Amino acid sequence: MNYGIPMQYFLILAAIMFFAGVYGFLTRRNLITILMSVELILNSVNINFLTFNRYLFPHKMEGMFFSLFVIAVAASEAAVAIAIIINIYRRFATINVEDVDEMKY
Amino acid sequence: MAANQIMFVLFSAMIIVFSILTVTSRRILRAAVFLLFVLVSTSGLYFMLNYQFLAAIQLTLYAGGIVVLIIFSILLTSHISQKFESPGVKKTIFSALAALAGAFLAIITILDYQFSATTEAAEAIDMKVIGKSLLSVSHDGYILPFEVISVLLLAAMIAAIVVAKKGGPGHNEIPNLKQE
Numbered sequence: 121m122n123y124g125i126p127m128q129y130f131l132i133l134a135a136i137m138f139f140a141g142v143y144g145f146l147t148r149r150n151l152i153t154i155l156m157s158v159e160l161i162l163n164s165v166n167i168n169f170l171t172f173n174r175y176l177f178p179h180k181m182e183g184m185f186f187s188l189f190v191i192a193v194a195a196s197e198a199a200v201a202i203a204i205i206i207n208i209y210r211r212f213a214t215i216n217v218e219d220v221d222e223m224k225y
Numbered sequence: 226m227a228a229n230q231i232m233f234v235l236f237s238a239m240i241i242v243f244s245i246l247t248v249t250s251r252r253i254l255r256a257a258v259f260l261l262f263v264l265v266s267t268s269g270l271y272f273m274l275n276y277q278f279l280a281a282i283q284l285t286l287y288a289g290g291i292v293v294l295i296i297f298s299i300l301l302t303s304h305i306s307q308k309f310e311s312p313g314v315k316k317t318i319f320s321a322l323a324a325l326a327g328a329f330l331a332i333i334t335i336l337d338y339q340f341s342a343t344t345e346a347a348e349a350i351d352m353k354v355i356g357k358s359l360l361s362v363s364h365d366g367y368i369l370p371f372e373v374i375s376v377l378l379l380a381a382m383i384a385a386i387v388v389a390k391k392g393g394p395g396h397n398e399i400p401n402l403k404q405e
Contacts, residue, residue, distance in 0.1 A: 124227055124229065124230055125229065125230060125233050125273075128336060128340075129237070130270070130274075131335045132336075133237045133240060133241070133270075135328055135331040135335065136240075136241055136244070136328060137240055137241070137244045139324040139325070139328040140244040140245050140247070140248050141244070141248065142320075142323070142324050142327060143248050143320050143321060143323075143324035144247065144248025144249075146319075146320035146323065146324070147248070147317055147320045148248070148312075149309070149312065150253060150309065152253065152257075152295060152298055152299055152302065152303075153248075153256055155295065156247060156256060156260050156295060157247075157248055159260065159264075159291065160244055160247060160260070160263065163263070163267055166267070167270060170276055170279065171274065174274045174275065174276070175340070175342055176340060176341075176343065177343060178342075178343070178345070178346075178347035179345040179346060181348070181350060181354075181355075181358060184276055184279055184350065185358070185359070185367050187279060188279060189370055189374055191279075191282060191283065191286055191287065192374045192378060193374070193377065194287075194291070195286055195287075195290060195291060195378075195381075196377055196380075196381030196382075197381075198291045198294055198295070199294065199382070199385045200381050200385050200388065202295070202389075203384070203385040203388040203389035204388055205302065206298060206301060206302070206389050207388055207389060209301070209302045210391075215302050215303070
């Protein structure tokens, strides 16, 4: 069906992207780069949803709508996270996670 | 090799290389640009899977919106020429081990599992179908998650404004933590 590409290739690609995001989440110390790793993870999940939808259940649309909602959630998450990051920068003059260890208002 | 296979190889190579560069690059602005490349190639994959609407959403919202937001906040919070110090060797090794072990496990599972596709005919997904199912209250409708997402977007917008705006008097100064 889908044109000579096995669905496992898409899934393996998404797995590699997901674990690249996990690696970045574990090693990075800057809050914005951590946010970028989270975006990578969410994006790989979207690829998985669409692949399953297209290859296994082509007569339904659940995967497409779910990834649409994941994109919306990712957008609002990025907006709120960047607001928080800018607020942290205003208070601490740094966005390094190891220097921001105070929750005192 | 058919044309779509060549496209798939191209897109997947771009995704793998640039997502690894995104998490390892030591210049933050370059990492953001690599993230942009990853998102654009992902939208190319969506086109290959015949989800044109979602590919357009991916291009406008992710590659257009979120990356611009990230680049703006990078420009607000750090110097462009600043380089990160590389993370410690121990941390790098353990994170890489965790990521590699997870990827290995996931790939083994994917290759091992027998996926069985349905035999039903594929349904064409055009804008009319998408709009009707988003607003439909019938069995196949998605009106409830649609409403939930709209409330979530409103809440996120208000939250972003409230959190990022300046507080009252006495809360605006940047404390000189470095000089103490």
